[in-house]
Amino acid sequence: MAILMDRIGIWIGVFLTFAIFSFLYKDNPFYKIAEQIFIGISAGYWFIYTIYNILIPNLFIPVTSDFTHNFILLIPAFLGILMLCRLIPSIDWVSRYALAVVIGTTAGLFFKRYLQSDVLNQLTATMLNPFASSNAVQIIGELILIIGTLTGIVYFFFSKKHEGAFGTTAKIGIYFLMVSFGAAFGYTVMARISLLIGRLNFLLGDWLGIIKP
């Protein structure tokens, strides 16, 4: 029985894979069906997952089993209900209070962390002596890092017109930015091809058995 269910699962997967890929030829009803199934199942899955894995263990069970120690959980529950008021146009403004709490708390909690990790530590990592190493490749690499960082920052300084020496520095910054965009694009291509490899591995392995999955 389990093997039969496995096979049925694989065939459904194959149908949906081809239905999605068929869009590459042109838009068609099979693609639409697969798209709607995906959206429907995702929404349903998340709805149930949220109830059983977030609301029940984090709210319902603690409140019902030990109300005295957990009644404070009713505050986030109330804010959650306020958020749902967005669905009712006449009182949708109420949801702004919940949003304000979320945004305020997030900003307060994360400000220091982001400052430490994304500003201070990153700056410290760039403040290095490039000539400390005896390795020529490392020296060149660190010089490129320093020049790239400084010229990149100069490019984003818009309070002074980009002309003369300042403009040249900003232009060098643009080249560094273009290289980083190119690298990011290359990585993106690799990611998309990896997904195709995953699908073909499923089709050729799990379905057709031509390759070992």
Next chain:
Amino acid sequence: MKIFEKFLNIDRRIIFLLILLGVAIPLIWTLGFNLEVTENVQSVYTMLEKIEPGTRILISFDYDPSTKPEIQPMALALMQQAFTLRLRIIATALWPMGVQMCNEAFEKVSAEYPNIEYGVDFINLGYKSGGMVTINHMAKDFRSTFPADAGGNPIDEFPIMKGIKNFDKIGCVISLSAGDPGLKQWVMIVHDTFGKPVAGGTTAVQAPTMLPYVNEQQQLVGLLGGLKGAAEYELLINKPGFATKGMDAQSVAHLIIILFILIGNIGYFATRKQKDNLKA
């Protein structure tokens, strides 16, 4: 000159078909392209090698099936190395489907290591919502963040969790991450606040945003970026798997893309010259 115009008007479906063949054929017949291990990947491997046997490490499964082809091979390779080194793994997930990803990886790897015992050498604590807040809470009170494992059993029942109150007794943290919350949040809390070594594996799309954290400050010890990172790790542990095989297909697909970029550019510049001449 008509040929250059044709270069600019190639039917995109021809390109799709060639990419499909370029990926499918190397999956069936392995080409065996050479692969070199980069420093970022080597650093992750060396970090685990230096950890004392028996130490507990934390691996967070912060991804879902949509990025499985890229990240699952990393999970398998890291688990294989950890179990070979007799490290004990505490698994968590900041993404709901990470729990299933972890179970799947453990099921596959544990078949190769029959002595590995759930609760002693490995535990899956399951998913917790909250991202950075959850990690922060783990650092203060691990046991109240994860009072039970993914199966609902109290963690006190498992020897692997003995003495774990925060990150003090965790050798290192590795986040296999497909986005937010994920590796960045682990770096911010575990390394930048508590000074514990953090390494990670990410999708190729996310890799450029995480690479700046591999720096002099060692915010990240190392990084496995996309399928290539996974393939390099398979090479290091000497267990070629899905990623190694996938890199042949990846390389051929890249060659095809490069070829079409060249064709498109040649066509563009050739026809532009022609148009300029006509204008003159």
